[in-house]
Each structure stands twice: as C-alpha cells, then as structure tokens.
Amino acid sequence: MEQLGKVYIVGAGPGPADLLTVKAHDCIKEADVILYDALISRDVRTLFPENAELIFVGKRAGDGVDVTERQNSIHHKIEKHAKQGKVVVRVKSGDPMIFSRGAEETSYLQEKNIPFEVVPGISAFNAASAEFGIPLTDRRGSNSLHLLSGRDVAGKLLSVKQLVSILENRGTAVIYMGTKVLEEIYEALDVVHRECIQATIVSRSGRWDAQKFKGTLQEMVSLNSETPVKTPALIYLRMEC
Template identity: 35%
Template sequence: MEHLPHATGGCVYIVGAGPGDPGLLTTKGARFLSEADVVFYDDLLDPRLLELAPGTCERVYAGHRGGRPADSTRRQDELNQQLVEAARAGRRVVRLKGGDPYVFGRGGEEAIALRDAGIPFEVVPGVSAAMAVPAYAGIPLTHRGLSQTATLVTGHEDPEAAEVDWAALAKLGGTLVIFMGSRNAGAIAKALVAGGRQAETPAAAIQWGTRPQQHTLLATLGTLEDTMSEAELRSPVLMVVGDVVEQREALEWFEGRSLFGRRVLITRSREQSRPLRLMLEAEGGEVFELPLLHLTGPENPAPLETALSELEHYGWVVFTSPNAVRFFFDPLQESGRDARALG
C-alpha cells in the first residue's frame, strides 16, 4: 500500500466496508483504517475489520442498519456532530459504513454535514451489496439475452405509502435489486404484479450475503412472501427480481464450498492461528478463535544454552513440534550462528 495516501489529522474519511466479507474492503479503506485515531462504525460490520485499526484507536459504535426508526434523524444529527468534533480536535477520523456509503448508506447526509461545518472529508467507495451479494449467490445483475438493466431500490417503506413508484418499476423490466425490503416483501411483490410484472417472474431473497451464514431462497413474485415466511427469513436480506435469478443453478459457487455453514473453533495460540484460519475460511467455514495456549521459552534457559554451545557433540537433534524449532533457533541466531552450526 506504499503508493496510497496517508490519513491526515482533522479530516474525516467516509469508508465503505463492503457488505460483509471483510476481504471486500478496499486497500485504500484499509490504509485509512490502519492509521485512524477514532473509528465510528455501523451495525452488522465484521468485527475483524476493527482489528485493522491501531490498538490505541478509539472505536465508537454508531448503530446504523437498514430501515429508519422514529428517532433515526436525531441519532444521525448526533453522529454528524460527533464526527465534526473529532475532526476539529485534530484526530484522524474514519466513518466505517457497510456496503458503499452513497448507496442507501446516508453517506451523502454525513458529507453535507461535514461540508457545512467546514471539515475536510474524503469518500472511499465500497463494494455495494447490490453487486456483491447477488454475485455470492450465483446471480449476475445483467446477462446477455436476459437483462440489460439493473435498478436499485429501497423497500423499507410500505409500498402503499412509499415514494417509490412500484408500478413504473414493474414496467421497466430488467433486474430489480431491493434493499431493506424483507418486512414488506409480500406487499412489494403484490405491487409489482399489480403494475404488470408477471407473477411467475423469478425472485431470490439472500440473507447475510457474502458471509458464512449466507442463506439464499428461490421463488417467484407470486410465491416470494410465503417462501420467506416459511423460512422465517429476517433482516438483513437483499431481494433480486428478474430472469437473471435462474442463472444461480449454473453460477452458484459460494454456498457449495466444503465447509460452508459449519462453525470451526481454533484453540491454538493467536500467533499461530492465522494460517489455519485463512485456510478454513477459504473453504467456507465460519471460524472463531479461542486461544487456550500461550507459548513461552523455558523458565531456566541454562540447559538449552549449554546444549547450543556443545552442538558438535550431538549426532541428532529431535524437534517435537514447530514451536520447538522456533525456541531452538531463536537463541541460536541470537548467539550469531545459524543452521550451519548443526554441521
């Protein structure tokens, strides 16, 4: 990341963290996060992202997620003021948001508040759930011969009262990606059918997209409400409507990995668990670390030091573990020698 700019004090970096998989964070976002003095982070973010921040970094839970509760405007105003105050104190501020800050993320509201307060800011785009979640479910947004357009819409309001023109979206065709619509799935499906979309139109509901807990349901507009209700599918859910959904059978890759849906506990020391964790996660496992070991050198190093000084008298050196190798060679190298001392 040497070619990337460094974070500067008094500036707010509005960083998109992606939809769930921490590997989807951009390198620029990771750079600013690694240099932050304070991070304001949303709900649903993978906690491993916060591990990228320095140990001295203050972590502030902002608590934002889909939908807008009655007090959301007040809470947003309070958060905007916190961002302003942190920047005015000369701190390097990261506002870490799920997905992309400018796609149903209220990032624009925060940027306007910073501008009005005279605070410099930078927006680091993130991988939007609109693209990543369907891709992890094996559903392309566009596909030659099936869909040449993709429309993003929020579904958290009742279609009968919402500002969204569902009838117009029904006539538009193509792929429809619906954010925050799980509570209104039935009403949305009915509104689309009433607007002219066929009840047999393929539809998918994807819960916890891009994460090891991902759950994908296939249905049609006519059966979507019942299918989600029977599965008790709850937020966070992204819904996709359109003929592209039928490509899942051929393009699904994420949920078919060997450890998908399994939880794995690693009890090795934290220093040694990372390679194993990465391997297990690559196979789809949800990995937890609970270090039960803490490795230290011998309480009395004298016998080892004596043995190292008399290596020429030994015909064999037997190592019982990788840790034994490390505790043998570290003092050997500290004495100015290396493996050549073994003869």
C-alpha cells in the same frame, strides 16, 4: 485558529476483511477515531488500531430510536473530533453512498467546511451477485440495473408502477430492505406480473450463514411469510415471460 483534521467515510464492504479496498485498509490503520455501524463485521473490527478511539454508532430500522436525532448525533461526533485535528474514519457497511446515509454525512461536512474523502466499498448487491452467481445484467434478457429501497425515508412503499416499468423493459431490480414489504409489493401487482416475475432473495451475504432462495415471486412471498428471511437481505427481480 483551530487545525482541522480530516474525515474519511469508508465503505467496509459486505463483511469479510479481504474484500476491503487497499485504500480503506490504509485509512483504518491511520485512524485516530473510528465511528462504526452495527453491520461492521468482527473480521473488519479486528483491523481497528489498538490506540484508536472506537465509537459505536450502530442503528437498525425499527429499534425505537429516532433516526434523525441519532444521525445528528453522529454528525456532531464526527465534527467534534475533526475540529480537534484528528483523523476521523467513519466506517460504513457496503458502499457508503448506497442506501447508507453517506450523502447526509458528506453534506454536513461540506456545510461545516471540514475536509473529507469518500472511500468506496463493495456494495451488498455486488457481493451477493458474486457469492451466488446472480447475473446483474445479461445481454440475453436484462440490459439495465436498478437499485431500489423497499420504503423511502418517510416509510412510503416503493413505487410499484416504477418497478413494473423497470421489469417490463428487461431491467434487473435489486431491492434493499425489502423483505418486510415483499407481500405488499406482490399484492399491488396484477395477475400477469405476479406470474411472470422471478425472485431471488439473498440473506446475510458475506457471512457464514448466508443463504440464497430462488423461485417465483409468489413462492418467495410464501417462504418469507412462513419463516422470515434473516436480514440484512436483498431481493433480485426479473421478468421471465
């Protein structure tokens, strides 16, 4: 009977190694095999043990590789090494359960009866908020927080009706992977909402070239059209009137 190893799905946070949790650091140190993404910083990669097998499984939107095929390949690699009795650490940027396909990987491991544990990480929306002093909630004007994706897995634009409802009810909306659809969102809004929505875009939070841009939604659309904001980037939206 084969002796199963264990899989740790670890959130590496926004980039700086000192923002890793203690548990994440411990898992990395004990790894026999590490599968890591394109957004894992050099700072974090320096912590990878010399004797661990390192497998790069990076993927970026729009790179021409079939997303489903590549994700299945990752699943099979994790399964293969776990069934060899190894400690497998799947390192993902941010938090593995927020827009990071962590749910797909945990579902696959459950289906295969492979022991696993999820180790949370600091997500980009938290990191950027702390780095640039962006309030996520504020009793004076925002009583809820909503994380959205610019497009769904099928490529469909987020629901502008849902977004307007969030903002009208004094919520803060944080849009991941949204800079490429920012103009589409703007065009789908009526004139009143276009004028009242304030936007903050944070580019490459946690990195040396991190930047914050703030203004009306129209100003941010114009800025992003003239010189596209470097990704990864987040968009924070609130209603100001």
